[in-house]
Amino acid sequence: MKMNPLGRTGLRVSELCLGSMTWGTQNSEAEGHAQIDRALDAGVNFIDTAEMYPVNPKSAETQGRTEEVIGSWFARTGRRDDVILATKISGEGYQVVRDGAPISPATIRAAVEGSLKRLRTDHIDLYQLHWPNRGSYMFRQNWTYDPSGQNTARVLADMEDTLGALEREVERGTIRHVGLSNESAWGTAQWLRLAEAGRGPRMASLQNEYSLLCRLYDTDLAELSVHEDVGLLAFSPLAAGLLTGKYQGGAVPPGSRMTYVADLGGRVTKRMPDAVQAYLDIAARHGLDPVQMALAWVAQRPFTASVIFGATSPAQLDLALGAADVTLPDEVLRDIDAAHRAHPMPY
Template structure:
């Protein structure tokens, strides 16, 4: 398993990260523990979760359950030092998570302490902000995004206050490094600028969606990542399972995410299915598993720190982690580029 630097933190993480958001909803505690054991045996050292998990669906009854499952694994295995553990603080708007409060200096410490209790650990390696207080264009909101509605001074003041809260947690020894999620190039640069200006924690990573049919990161954010050493942690490298091909023809297999969430968070539609069919043809042409091809493509990107995989079944997990052994040829990459030009922005 290839290891990559986590920003400028001095930590190194596996190029494949184990995502956990289904644990406690679609997966049991025992299944979550089995996934962790297998992933570590395959060289994965990076685990990602969030205080709002599990999902799908997002609901109050299972909020925090995923962190609890990881916590019982940590307590039972004694392998805390073998993993780089990342979690995320919920942004503004989820009423049952700390009464819907977003990021303030005091709320950061409250959220950190809650995660530490559930995770049964004394420290979090990477603490991420799940989405900005000012809002985000991610999760298909880019189609109607209007930055002019943001209050200019409030946006930067809010980032500064959040950094002060993160600094409190770093100084208390509760978190080692900080990261962003569902962020923009402008937002990321404000975090970098204010951290440097006020000697506050510098962001190490950005966790945004990235896959063959969602490539918003390829331009401005890629430039930020390169120049500022703030790499991408790509969530949904299979576009919620779409790129495996299992939903073609409108299928929704029992127990799959689409059997619970028909539009897959706005991802599923005719344009998506057409683009996926073209990528499936590329995989078939070159004798590749489509899931492994999609993940391996993510790993070719120069801004990629780690691709976050998730699975509800062990055979899916084995396929996804197996992408670490796949090197895409120039011919495959050329065919992928051709498909992208034909299907530039499906979701």
């Protein structure tokens, strides 16, 4: 398993990161524990979660359960030091957590304490802001995104206040490093500038959606990542399962994500099946498994720190872990580039 630097933290994380958002709904506690055991045996040292998990479906009754699954694994095994643990604080608008309150000094302390209790640990290695208070163009909001209503001074003051609260948690020892999620290039640059001005800790990473089908990261954010050492933690690298091919021809396998979210968060469009098929055909032509091809491609991008994947069965987990042994040759990369030009932004 290849290890990559996590920003400028000095930590090195496995190029594959075990996602956890199904633990507590689609997966039981025992299944979550088994996934952690298997992933660590394969060389993974990085687990990502969030206080709002599990999802599919999301509910007030299950919120926080995923962190509890991880916490009970720590308690059972005593292997806290074998894991680089990342979690996230929920932001404005998600009513299940703190009645949808924004991220602020008033909420950060309570959120950190809640996560620590559920995770049964005294520290979080990477504490991430799940989405910006000012809003985000992620999750298909890019089609109508309009930042013109934002007040620049207010946004920057909010960032400065948040960094101050995060600094106090670093000083307490409850969190070690901080990161972003669903952020833009401008936003990330401002967080970095404020850190350089001494307003708080430096953002180590950026967790945004990235896959063969979703390549918003390829330009401005890619440049920022490379120059500023803010690595991408790519989520949904299989495009919510689309790149497995299991939904082709209108199929909806029982228990799959589409049974809970029919449009896969706006990813199901008229152009999507043809785009997926183009990548399935490339994998078949080169004798590759499409899941491993998709994961290996994200891992090989020059700005990727780690690829976050999830699984609901042991077979899915083993298949994904096998991507660590795959290096895509130039001819495959050329075919992928051609498919991207033919099928840009299918959703």
